[in-house]
Amino acid sequence: MRPRVFISSTYYDLKYIRNNIERFIEQYGFEPVLFESGRVTFEYNKQLDESCFNEVKLCHMMILIIGGRYGSPASEQKQQELIQNYEKGYMSITRGEFNTALESKIPVFIFIDKNVYAEYHTFSENADLLKQSIKNDRNEEVKFKFAHVDSINVFNFIDDVKINPIHTFEKFDDIDSYLRSQWAGMFFLYLNELQNKPKTKEINDSMSELKNITDRMNQMLTEVGKKVLGDNGEYEKVIEAQNKKLLKFLAQQISTNIAFKEYGSTVGLAREFVDLFATNILENDIFKNVVDRNANFFKNNARKLIDQFNLKLLSLNEKLIVKQLNLSEIIKIYYEEVKPLIEHDQELREIFLSESTNFIDDILDGLPF
Secondary structure, three states: OOOEEEEEOOOHHHHHHHHHHHHHHHHOOOEEEOHHHOOOOOOOOOOHHHHHHHHHHOOOEEEEEEOOOOOOOOOOOOOOHHHHHHHHOHHHHHHHHHHHHHHOOOOEEEEEEHHHHHHHHHHHHOHHHHOOOEEOOOOOEEOOOOOOOOOOHHHHHHHHHOOOOEEEEOOHHHHHHHHHHHHHHHHHHHHHHHHHHHHHHHHHHHHHHHHHHHHHHHHHHHHHHHHHHOOOOHHHHHHHHHHHHHHHHHHHHHHOOEEEOOOOOOOOOHHHHHHHHHHHHHOOHHHOOHHHOOHHHHHHHHHHHHHHHHHHHOOOOOOOOEEEEOHHHHHHHHHHHHHHHHOOOHHHHHHHHHHHHHHHHHHHHOOOO
């Protein structure tokens, strides 16, 4: 069996790059998957994009190349209609291929034309201005033309892929050297993992044994504690004191995963913020089945949740704005450590909220307003 490598890009403007990459992949003994080479199985009664997405799932790696063309006109009349259809649907199909690879946890190597990426930065700095409608003397709408890109959809696509490592290129040699280095690194890690596998198993076995010993010691200490402290409520007081200290520590851990914008006065808003945060983030229905959530879930939903939460914060103070949440870590701490302690104990819940308020207050006081 050979590793299958899916090549995703526009066709006409990048066909020579695609051809070179195809030969490069074959030199490694891998199987390149390109629709123009007949390696994509187009299923009967299914849309073109569905066939491409399904083929991505059957691959082990993806190479994504982004050039400056949204859809170049066909210059070779002999090309199949299939290629023309693929070209017209470039953005939706290529984005879908990219998203499918992410969802399938397939490594994606992203290459962006160097000139396109430079122009992307210019667009990003002036996006609002460039999207405005400009009219000439004849009251006709005039659109800004870029030197290396024929549609701002290319920039929108780069926004999507920027969450992953990218590499710019001017010629195929740039892609060649980068892929050689990356694939050599992957092979090294694979060999290293094989070498260390027995050691890892030994460590895991030791950790399991240590956890078992710890659990038994905790049970023994609990029984000893009960006998030493008696049935007069002293033991329960010790446990309650330990839970309070633990909740203080956990409240601090959660607070350190929240970042605010350095803007405006927010004096006295910490408790109101914490109450809103508990209701709209920690106890949000979207996290009820948090054990089923993966990294992609948090990555895809974090920005949306922050934006929704900031809208609610406007009712408190228009200057209180959350810049960033380490959502996966916050939810992990809350559902695995905090919630089991406070779920059926209103006093401990209030202690957690109170300690969280103190830490948030310290953070807000420390901002250079």
